[in-house]
Amino acid sequence: MCVSYLGFVFLIWFPGVLHAQSAAEPCPAPVLNGGYLVPKQDTYPDKTAVTYACDNGLKPAVEGWWATSTCQNGRWSHEPQCIDENYCLPPTITNGKYTENRNVQGQTIDITCNEGYEVKDRLITATCINQTWSSLPVCERSNNACVEPPQIPHAVILERYQEVFAANSRVRYGCKTGYTPNGRNTEIVTCSSGQWNGVPTCRK
Structure with missing residues (x-):
């Protein structure tokens, strides 16, 4: 009897969990000055794509004379925008x-x-x-910047991962349970002239 009851509760609870995990926020209609959206709605369900074009003398802020943007969990993949047709498109500046x-x-x-x-x-x-x-x-x-700190056994880095660290950046290692920094080394390492100084070792 107890097993049957638990199975019944599970059947009711499980679809609710699936619904909560799959629910995604809709997007409000973007504000597009100098252009028009197709289709035009007050709100758009998640994954809905809208196409937009701009009035004479303007163009979308992406490549092409018309553009498409998609609702992704409450946000647009890019915010629809019309700019002067003589302007350059917004550039991508790596790093x-x-x-x-x-x-x-x-x-x-x-x-x-x-x-x-x-x-x-x-x-x-x-x-x-x-x-x-x-x-x-x-x-x-930069020549004075450092790449990611070295990996050492029995330790992790207690900072957000990034590929490049500016000069004088300080990064802290954490030894796993049962291990401590070895000798005079500390858990803090510093980026100096492109190199990491004071890299620790972890011992039992």
Whole structure:
């Protein structure tokens, strides 16, 4: 009797769990100035794709004269946007980001590299000329930055994983239960001139 009751409870509970795991948030209609959406709705279920185009003199902020964006658990895969047709499309800056400026020479961007990276050839700006960016700055790993810290037996790194660490970054190791840092080494290592200093060993 007890087994039958538990089976009944499981049958009722299990579909509810599946529903909770599969439920995804809908997306509100994006605000699109200077353009129109197809289909036009107040809200869109998850995984719904919308197509949009822009009015005369404008274009989507992605490649092509029309674009598609998809609802992904409450967020759009890219926010639909219309920009001046003479503007350049927003660039992708690997290992960096940019801020947009406007001046009498045209639309320009200033590049800032992520920690551990620096601009190549000291080029930090780009200008939009005839819908094309002049030479885009490149962010490359700094000579003083370090790659990921070395792996040591019986230890883990207690920091968020990243491929590059800026100079003077400090990273802490944690020895697994039953092990402690060996000798005069400490659990803290420091990035200096592209090398990790003070890497510990863990002993019982």
